[in-house]
Every structure is written in C-alpha cells, then in structure tokens.
Amino acid sequence: MRKPRIVVLGAGYGGLMTVTRLQKQLGTNEAEVILINKNDYHYETTWLHEASAGTLHHDRVRYDVKDVVNTSKVNFLQTTVDDIKVEEKKVITSQGEVEFDYLVIALGAESETFGIQGLHEHAFMISNVNSARQIREHIELQFATYKNEEVPKDERLTIVVGGAGFTGIEFLGELGNRVPELCKEYDIDRSKVRIVCVEAAPMILPGFDPELVKYARATLEKKGVEFHIGTPLKEAKAGSVLIAKSEDEVEEIKAGTIVWAAGVRGNRVIEKAGIENMRARVKINRDLRVPGHDNIFIIGDCSLMINEETERPYPPTAQIAMQQGEVCARNIAALLHGKDDLEEFTPDIKGTVCSLGENDAIGVVYGKKLTGTKASFMKKVVDNRALYMVGGPSLVFKKGKFKFF
Amino acid sequence: MRKPRIVVLGAGYGGLMTVTRLQKQLGTNEAEVILINKNDYHYETTWLHEASAGTLHHDRVRYDVKDVVNTSKVNFLQTTVDDIKVEEKKVITSQGEVEFDYLVIALGAESETFGIQGLHEHAFMISNVNSARQIREHIELQFATYKNEEVPKDERLTIVVGGAGFTGIEFLGELGNRVPELCKEYDIDRSKVRIVCVEAAPMILPGFDPELVKYARATLEKKGVEFHIGTPLKEAKAGSVLIAKSEDEVEEIKAGTIVWAAGVRGNRVIEKAGIENMRARVKINRDLRVPGHDNIFIIGDCSLMINEETERPYPPTAQIAMQQGEVCARNIAALLHGKDDLEEFTPDIKGTVCSLGENDAIGVVYGKKLTGTKASFMKKVVDNRALYMVGGPSLVFKKGKFKFF
Numbered sequence: 026m027r028k029p030r031i032v033v034l035g036a037g038y039g040g041l042m043t044v045t046r047l048q049k050q051l052g053t054n055e056a057e058v059i060l061i062n063k064n065d066y067h068y069e070t071t072w073l074h075e076a077s078a079g080t081l082h083h084d085r086v087r088y089d090v091k092d093v094v095n096t097s098k099v100n101f102l103q104t105t106v107d108d109i110k111v112e113e114k115k116v117i118t119s120q121g122e123v124e125f126d127y128l129v130i131a132l133g134a135e136s137e138t139f140g141i142q143g144l145h146e147h148a149f150m151i152s153n154v155n156s157a158r159q160i161r162e163h164i165e166l167q168f169a170t171y172k173n174e175e176v177p178k179d180e181r182l183t184i185v186v187g188g189a190g191f192t193g194i195e196f197l198g199e200l201g202n203r204v205p206e207l208c209k210e211y212d213i214d215r216s217k218v219r220i221v222c223v224e225a226a227p228m229i230l231p232g233f234d235p236e237l238v239k240y241a242r243a244t245l246e247k248k249g250v251e252f253h254i255g256t257p258l259k260e261a262k263a264g265s266v267l268i269a270k271s272e273d274e275v276e277e278i279k280a281g282t283i284v285w286a287a288g289v290r291g292n293r294v295i296e297k298a299g300i301e302n303m304r305a306r307v308k309i310n311r312d313l314r315v316p317g318h319d320n321i322f323i324i325g326d327c328s329l330m331i332n333e334e335t336e337r338p339y340p341p342t343a344q345i346a347m348q349q350g351e352v353c354a355r356n357i358a359a360l361l362h363g364k365d366d367l368e369e370f371t372p373d374i375k376g377t378v379c380s381l382g383e384n385d386a387i388g389v390v391y392g393k394k395l396t397g398t399k400a401s402f403m404k405k406v407v408d409n410r411a412l413y414m415v416g417g418p419s420l421v422f423k424k425g426k427f428k429f430f
Numbered sequence: 431m432r433k434p435r436i437v438v439l440g441a442g443y444g445g446l447m448t449v450t451r452l453q454k455q456l457g458t459n460e461a462e463v464i465l466i467n468k469n470d471y472h473y474e475t476t477w478l479h480e481a482s483a484g485t486l487h488h489d490r491v492r493y494d495v496k497d498v499v500n501t502s503k504v505n506f507l508q509t510t511v512d513d514i515k516v517e518e519k520k521v522i523t524s525q526g527e528v529e530f531d532y533l534v535i536a537l538g539a540e541s542e543t544f545g546i547q548g549l550h551e552h553a554f555m556i557s558n559v560n561s562a563r564q565i566r567e568h569i570e571l572q573f574a575t576y577k578n579e580e581v582p583k584d585e586r587l588t589i590v591v592g593g594a595g596f597t598g599i600e601f602l603g604e605l606g607n608r609v610p611e612l613c614k615e616y617d618i619d620r621s622k623v624r625i626v627c628v629e630a631a632p633m634i635l636p637g638f639d640p641e642l643v644k645y646a647r648a649t650l651e652k653k654g655v656e657f658h659i660g661t662p663l664k665e666a667k668a669g670s671v672l673i674a675k676s677e678d679e680v681e682e683i684k685a686g687t688i689v690w691a692a693g694v695r696g697n698r699v700i701e702k703a704g705i706e707n708m709r710a711r712v713k714i715n716r717d718l719r720v721p722g723h724d725n726i727f728i729i730g731d732c733s734l735m736i737n738e739e740t741e742r743p744y745p746p747t748a749q750i751a752m753q754q755g756e757v758c759a760r761n762i763a764a765l766l767h768g769k770d771d772l773e774e775f776t777p778d779i780k781g782t783v784c785s786l787g788e789n790d791a792i793g794v795v796y797g798k799k800l801t802g803t804k805a806s807f808m809k810k811v812v813d814n815r816a817l818y819m820v821g822g823p824s825l826v827f828k829k830g831k832f833k834f835f
Binding site for chain 1: 560561563564566567568570571573574575577578616
C-alpha cells in the first residue's frame, strides 16, 4: 500500500512550522512529506526591512531549509509552484507535477499595488531577499552617483516610502539610522537627503494605540522623516511620484528611490487554482481547511480568518502563520490517524512590537504598552522566538539578535 | 616687505611631496605656502583599481590632507582650480583669485577617450574616489538586480574593461578576485559572469618584459578574463560596446558595466591657461620649469619629459611625480635663497610592479624579474613607501598594506 503523501508549499513561517512539527509527530512509515520551496533557504520576512535599508546583511535574515528540515523524513524539492489542480490532487511546478493526498498551501503574500499606475515599473517592493538587497544596492548607488556627476542632482538622495503601515514604518526607522551612515560613506551633507513617507490613510500604523503612534511619529520625525498622511500616492514615474495633496491638487516629488510598502495580497497561485478568494486570500474553516476541500489546508498570508471581536480579518503576521502551522500539523496527523474532530484554530496574540530602528520601538506585549529600549528588547525577543520555534536553540545561536542595548 | 607666495595646485603625489618638503625646508618667515585641492583628502591614484573593484574600501585609499600638511606653515584651501592667468600670476578658483609668486602645477591626469563615441556617456573611468566607488556600487547593483528581475539578463553580469595597460590589467586582476565573492553574495553561478578585456594594441602591458606579460595573461585567463587584443573599441552604447574584430567586422558585446581604462591626458586647466602642451601635458625644462616661465613648475602627470635612452616620454607614474616633488621643493627653496643654478631632474626608476589581484603580481625591481607572491610583496612595499615618503611611519601604520601572504 502506498503511503499517504503530504505536500507542503512554501518554506516561510507557516510552511516550515508545519513541516518541522510533522517530522516530529509522524513516523517515517506513516506518510511521505514533501516540502516545495522556490529557494533552498527560508528568510525572515519580518526582518526584510533591515536588509533593504542595509542595516542588517541579507545572509543574517535567511537560513538553509536543510538546517531545520530532517531530510531523512522530509523530501525537499527546490522549485517554483506554478499552479494547483485541486480536483486532480496535483501541484504543477517548474520541474513537473507532484501528486498529493494532503496539501498545505503556505505560499505567503505578494505586494498589492491597488492598480496604482507605475508602481510595478518604478517602485521597489520589500518582498524577499532578492528585492531587499536590490533596494539596498540601489540606494547606495544613488549616493555614490551623486558625488560623481557633473551637476549633482539632489533628488537622487530622496527616498519615498509609500505606506505607513507596519512594514513602511519599520523600514523608515531603519532608513533613519542608515542615511547618516551613507552620508558619511559618500561625503554627503545629511541635509541633502530627504526621507518622505506617503500614506493614504488618515494616520500612521492604523490599529495601534494612539499614544504609541504619537511616539513613533515623533521619533521618526526626529530622524528626519517627512510625513504626508491622508495623501494618496496617485502614480509612480521614472524618478518621481505624484501625490494627491487635496482633491484637485497633485504634487510631484522627485525621488531617486521609490519603495512601495503599503499593501499585501495572497499568492497568485491561489487565483490560478480557482479556489474562491479575496485578493488571493482564502476564507478558511476554523480547522484551517478550504471549504469543500477536506484535504487542503491554507495557512499564513494566503489564509483569511475573521476576528469575531473586531469583525475584521486578522492581519497577515508571522505570529499567526506559525501558530497555524502547529495546528495544521496536528490536524493532518489526526486525519492520518483516522480522527474526524479536528482542532479549531484561535490566534493567541501575545503582543505586537513595531521597530523604529536599532534600539527603539513601540509595542503592546501581554497588554502592556512599551516604548524605547524596552520595546526594542522585546522586538528582539520576538525575533529570536521565531527562530527558536522553527529551529531550536542552535538556530537562535546562529541567526539570533543579541545586541540588546 | 610681503613674503613671497608659493602656490601649489593639487594634493596628489607630486603636490603633497612638494608641500611636505617645503614645510621642512623653509622657515615660516621665508615664504607663504598655499596648497589648493578640490577635496580635503589625498587619494592613492595607484590604488583606485582596488576601490573600483570593491576589494579595498575607498577610505583605505585616502587620507586627510591635514594629516600630513603642517597647517601652521601651509595654508590649505579646499577649492577647484578653474584657470591660471600665467602673465598676471593668478590662479582662478571657484572661491576667487589667488595670486602667486611661484606656482607648482600638480593637477594630475584626466581620462583620455581619444574621441571614441559614447565613452563619456556610457563608460566609467577609474579617475578618483568618487568614480571608483560609483563603479563598485554599479557592479554590485547589476548583480543584485539580476537576481530580482522576472527574466534575468545575463548581459548584466558582463563587465567590459577597455584597455590592457597598467590600470586595465590591475583592475582585471582585482575583478578576478571580486567576482567570485559577488557571485556568492548574490547567489549567482560564476559561469554566468563574463569579464572581457578589449585592447587596440597588439599586446597587453606594452613595454613590459614579454615573459612577465605571458605570466600576467595566463594568470588573468585562469581567473576567467577573456582577452580581445589588437581589437579597437569603436563605440560604447547604453548596455553594449562595438569592437572591431577586423577591418570590416564589428562585433557587439552586451555588457552591464563598461569601464574605460585605456588612456590618460593632462589636466584641462593647462589647455585653458594657454601653456604650450600636448594633450594637456607640458614639455618642461630639466629643472621642472615651464619654458619661458621661470616661476612656474609643472610636475606629475601634467608634465612631459623625454627619456633620452628610449626617445619616448616617461610614463605618468606616482614614482616620478614624487621624485619631481622633492626636486621641485629644493629648486623653489634655491630660488628663494637667491640661487640660480637649479637642480636638474632625472627619474630614478627603481622598478615597476603590476598587481594581478591580492597575492599575485609581476614586476621588475632593481632589474630583477619577479612574479607571484614575491612580486605581490614588492607591490605592497612600493605602496607603503609612497605613504612613508609623504607622511612618515605614522601614515604607513594608519593606511599601509600589511597582509603580505
């Protein structure tokens, strides 16, 4: 008799958590586990703003899949997922088809541009290791070029960040620290550099405590960030953005670097597969399965769950993806063991910390508001915990953040 | 009575040597010495290929002028020289006019493009700290971008170097070492990268010993450098170069990076000043003065002296510029002391070493041929000696090269 085959798509927070738990919970004879991922490494999506700003090397934000996956129990296949044939129980990859009995879709998010013209062509997105280091190098080349052109163009030194949500603010915090270093490196006066944040919503960090938001804004302004809040970005062009100052007034800001950090959506494969979705996110059952598909789980940023207290969806976070991974693994094991009553998932939000650059942050942890070095310390604890959950103490030792003060 | 004023233009090898010797040889009451330089730092022109390839940080190839110039004896003016009014004894700078009694022109070389179309727009030149770090960052961005574009363009990873003279070969040697590092940094297969050298002359390193030339070429080819010798570069375009394979056959090489390292000329200010010149280099008298201008000295790359043995001009080298600086300082002191018989300058060529990257080189030192680590050791001795001559042991300690093996 053929062993049932579990295929996990994606080695992000959710996928790796599922696989590392499955390899503990299942005997080798119980099931075949296949993990499919584009790269041979996992990266910490929540650290990419640092790699993008150049404050943390990109090798610090990634580790080999094989460092945490037991390859005697799990087959790792490095390839790209192109499509999923739900009814035929097949995954189509660049290297061929893979059949499954159970499927876990943990493909993560993509950037959402909301149809804003020119973003795809002219803006960078903080999406993965490749895009992060391209942003870092692009900014650095702007500074280097400024000092070597016959007529220096000040706009080269302007960095526009679209979005004042979590990623936008964390990236601005890192830029605030990085820009003085770049100025020193390239003999440039700090006053020549502009860091501009453009946000359509009427506030930064929506959903955060107002007192903490105030602290964050003041901190970033002290680092030289200019905020244009309640100001939609209308268009990105080669070397500039158009922002709507009011209904009739459009302002052009010339900028050597445009980074779009304002929205995420699920993975396009979801849409291609024909699973019912909203911006490629699927409203899953409480047991993490796709309605009508008892053998397909979706976790992480491609899943959509409603917080019944607020009647709004839970945000796509690493914390939730990892918790889902644990429940997903247990539910698959239960199915294999012939059980029918699967565990229902409820997020256990321990807290949220938003970094404002090395040594500063804001956050709410176990209901307590934190700012400054205390919050920054907690941010590092959160970051190290994610490593610990997937790879245990040895991974924390290898990739953890220990420069606490 | 007003003290005679000595104005030295340029803080390169020749200018700094002149000024550091003048400050030793002259009492404060004997003369006023003014040093004019565009930057507040000196840079080692002969090390720029390393900063350009990214194998040595640009801060390692420069030091503050004030580290070696005694500002109680020398006035340092950081500004750009725009013109020289020879008859009126005035230097025109961006910050105003400076009168002189004695003038030392040590403005260094500029790149010579020989009228080749597109070089000015599309090729980088290894000219100074600003251009070197721009080349480094440009190459790095090409590698970063390659990994983040939907359809990776292999030509991004092609680096064309125009010129197989001293600078070209030394730069190729560094690239040979740097490219594998970049491939590792950006997860790129080494076989995707091309390093192409295009040279119009029928050989590399003209004037060098043929046995050493053979060693150099074999070494660089082992590092993956492709040579197109006897092949003039006809035109540089955005993203490619045209090279003449034969009289009727033109080949296009697509390349993300084009570096022109094939020719130098004197400084354009010489031409503007109306001093008789050949490509902005002035055939000076044996006492280093300009024919017909007894108060104007020209040293370094703007000067032209014929080697009577070979009947060809001496090459523009740091070694000669520094030796000229010493003689120039003594001759100015002699004039101030009322002496008429100035010292005649004869280069004392101790040797020439051409680096082929860290740990490898070729050279002739005191008539002895050297290759490999021995030559590489001598190269570092030469580099450290230049520091020692200008700034003594403390400068060698600060900026010297000690990683001998």
